Amino acid sequence: MDESIRDSEGSMSYRRAGVEVRPSTPQERQEYLKEFQRVIDSLREKCGGFSGWWIIGGIARDALLDKQDFVVKSPQGRWRDVDVLFNRNNKNALDDLKSWYTGFLPVGGVSIQSFVDISEQVTLKRGALRIVVPQKVFETQMLRIGEIEFPSVSAQTLLHLYAVGDRPGRHMREKDFLNALDLAKNVHQHPESAFPERLYEGFHLFAKEKAKPSWTGTVRDLGVWYRNSYLNRIFPINSGLARKLVFHAFELLEGVELRHKSGKVEPHIQPRGENQAG
Numbered sequence: 001m002d003e004s005i006r007d008s009e010g011s012m013s014y015r016r017a018g019v020e021v022r023p024s025t026p027q028e029r030q031e032y033l034k035e036f037q038r039v040i041d042s043l044r045e046k047c048g049g050f051s052g053w054w055i056i057g058g059i060a061r062d063a064l065l066d067k068q069d070f071v072v073k074s075p076q077g078r079w080r081d082v083d084v085l086f087n088r089n090n091k092n093a094l095d096d097l098k099s100w101y102t103g104f105l106p107v108g109g110v111s112i113q114s115f116v117d118i119s120e121q122v123t124l125k126r127g128a129l130r131i132v133v134p135q136k137v138f139e140t141q142m143l144r145i146g147e148i149e150f151p152s153v154s155a156q157t158l159l160h161l162y163a164v165g166d167r168p169g170r171h172m173r174e175k176d177f178l179n180a181l182d183l184a185k186n187v188h189q190h191p192e193s194a195f196p197e198r199l200y201e202g203f204h205l206f207a208k209e210k211a212k213p214s215w216t217g218t219v220r221d222l223g224v225w226y227r228n229s230y231l232n233r234i235f236p237i238n239s240g241l242a243r244k245l246v247f248h249a250f251e252l253l254e255g256v257e258l259r260h261k262s263g264k265v266e267p268h269i270q271p272r273g274e275n276q277a278g
Helices: 026-047 058-064 088-100 155-164 174-189 197-210 215-227 240-252
Strands: 003-006 012-016 019-021 053-056 082-086 107-110 116-118 122-126 129-133 141-145 148-152 256-261 264-269
Touching: 026 053, 026 082, 026 088, 026 148, 053 058, 058 082, 058 141, 058 148, 058 155, 058 174, 082 088, 082 116, 088 107, 122 197, 129 197, 155 174, 155 197
Parallel strands: 053 148, 082 107
Antiparallel strands: 003 012, 012 019, 053 082, 116 122, 122 129, 141 148, 256 264
């Protein structure tokens, strides 16, 4: 439940999931949309049109919900983020993003380095986990907020991206949960026949599988802990003897194969029952 509060200057705001939200003024929205249009125009030029990139996140959610009173600034004065998802062909646009965009909006990119790889097929990924989903789910939908038109995804796809996105500690923030819930209500009330739930079975499987404990993450965390510990001074982790012990520990873990890449030892999780190379 939202709680209304008034600051020392008499301006009204409210708390949503413990986060203070201050309604934006028409002037702030106008300033934001003017800069947002600049971002859209730049992306369109860099990517050769509206294909291969999508605006996602909160601004897309508000457009889908047709919110007229959308918030563009935090009480601390930080402008609202613009989140962009790129396909593989436009990965250079992501790499160059911070060099060519010099405006005041925080613009962040999501691409093959993150949890989704969009090329000839769409793959959700985390560590060794790979789940292929239908290309249809990333069919471009043109949305509008204010007078600005931009490419995004369907409400169903955006909702499922909320569910599978990588987050610190693997926990969705309460604020994000409530925002996703608003979107879920809209999806339920206005179902799109072109995007039936069966298209998203891979998203559900991905969310289920990535929630399982991962030896890769555990080994990485232990390695970081050891390297920063006092033991590393006495018994360096990169010594020959330490490497032998690490190999032995890995080999005791069922389903873990050791691979050498550029002189580094990296554990690779194999499906249970798959034969390991001798």
